[in-house]
Amino acid sequence: MEHVKSLHACRVNHQVSFKGQLLLGVNCLAYDEAIIAQQDRIQQEIATSNPLVSDRQALTVLQNEYAHDDSIYQLKIKDLHKKYSYIRKTRPDGNCFYRAFGFSHLESLLEDSKELQRFKAVASKSKLDLVNEGFTEFTIEDFHNTFMDLIELCEKQPGLKELLGSFNDQNVSDYVVVYLRLLTSGYLQREHGFFQHFIEGGRSVKEFCQQEVEPMSKESDHIHIIALAQALDVSILVEYMDRGEGGTVNHHVFPEGSIPRIFLLYRPGHYDILYK
Numbered sequence: 001m002e003h004v005k006s007l008h009a010c011r012v013n014h015q016v017s018f019k020g021q022l023l024l025g026v027n028c029l030a031y032d033e034a035i036i037a038q039q040d041r042i043q044q045e046i047a048t049s050n051p052l053v054s055d056r057q058a059l060t061v062l063q064n065e066y067a068h069d070d071s072i073y074q075l076k077i078k079d080l081h082k083k084y085s086y087i088r089k090t091r092p093d094g095n096c097f098y099r100a101f102g103f104s105h106l107e108s109l110l111e112d113s114k115e116l117q118r119f120k121a122v123a124s125k126s127k128l129d130l131v132n133e134g135f136t137e138f139t140i141e142d143f144h145n146t147f148m149d150l151i152e153l154c155e156k157q158p159g160l161k162e163l164l165g166s167f168n169d170q171n172v173s174d175y176v177v178v179y180l181r182l183l184t185s186g187y188l189q190r191e192h193g194f195f196q197h198f199i200e201g202g203r204s205v206k207e208f209c210q211q212e213v214e215p216m217s218k219e220s221d222h223i224h225i226i227a228l229a230q231a232l233d234v235s236i237l238v239e240y241m242d243r244g245e246g247g248t249v250n251h252h253v254f255p256e257g258s259i260p261r262i263f264l265l266y267r268p269g270h271y272d273i274l275y276k
Helices: 002-049 059-065 071-081 096-109 113-132 137-155 160-167 170-190 192-198 205-213 222-232
Strands: 053-058 086-090 236-240 250-254 262-267 270-275
Touching: 053 059, 053 096, 053 160, 059 071, 059 086, 086 096, 096 113, 096 137, 096 160, 096 170, 096 222, 096 262, 096 270, 113 137, 113 170, 113 222, 137 160, 137 170, 160 170, 170 192, 170 205, 170 222, 192 205, 192 222, 222 236, 222 250
Parallel strands: 236 262
Antiparallel strands: 053 086, 086 270, 236 250, 262 270
16 A cells, blocks of 8 residues: 555656646747747847948948947047048848948949959859859859849949849848858868868868858858958958957958958948948
8 A cells, every 4th residue: 555655656746747847848938939039029120220231321420339438449430530431331130241242342343344244254153163062053043143133233334222222122132142151151161171270169161151151140250251252352351340459440351462342340240331
């Protein structure tokens, strides 16, 4: 009889334990869903208050984004004023580097027919390069076509407003971002022997590309910029504005020693376009 009581108690305790685990699982699931819902709301707020690519604005707008007594950033903004007069902002959605690069370079092509033809030839060939790297032609074709459509639009000498409108069309703009991500991934994998030394966590270059380069909204770092600059043979200068010591803004040119065509401002986690 005591054995039966003991067995009954064990079952009750097991059921309570199981229910507790189940309840804990339900609570965790609800918590995860709440986090996802909050992130979605934040993204929607960002989307409604920030265009994908803004109009060009006076660089003075940066001064209003930081407290007047924030001496570090205010000094660095003054330093930026020595070289730049305007800024064009991009939406802070994790795709800002690619969107800033894409718009800035195509904007520059409106006034440089020689570079336009060179870039068109490189972009046209790039699909075959990706296929040779192992990407499926069927899956990348639409993205490549959209990219080429915008380059061909530039050939027609449209007004800047038309190009800006294309980059603020979510579908068009995102297709361009996807293709630039694929180009970055393709170059990294093609030159995996070099880039492997810069990847942490014991991952292969292919794993890094699948996790950190190809997915939308993944932020970009040096390795992404180096790869895209070299894949398209376009020089990029990035001004780094952070809380590092000193009142000056440091910059880096990709590839090193080249003459930059594109000027970007980096603040932790975000890229905008700068104009001399």
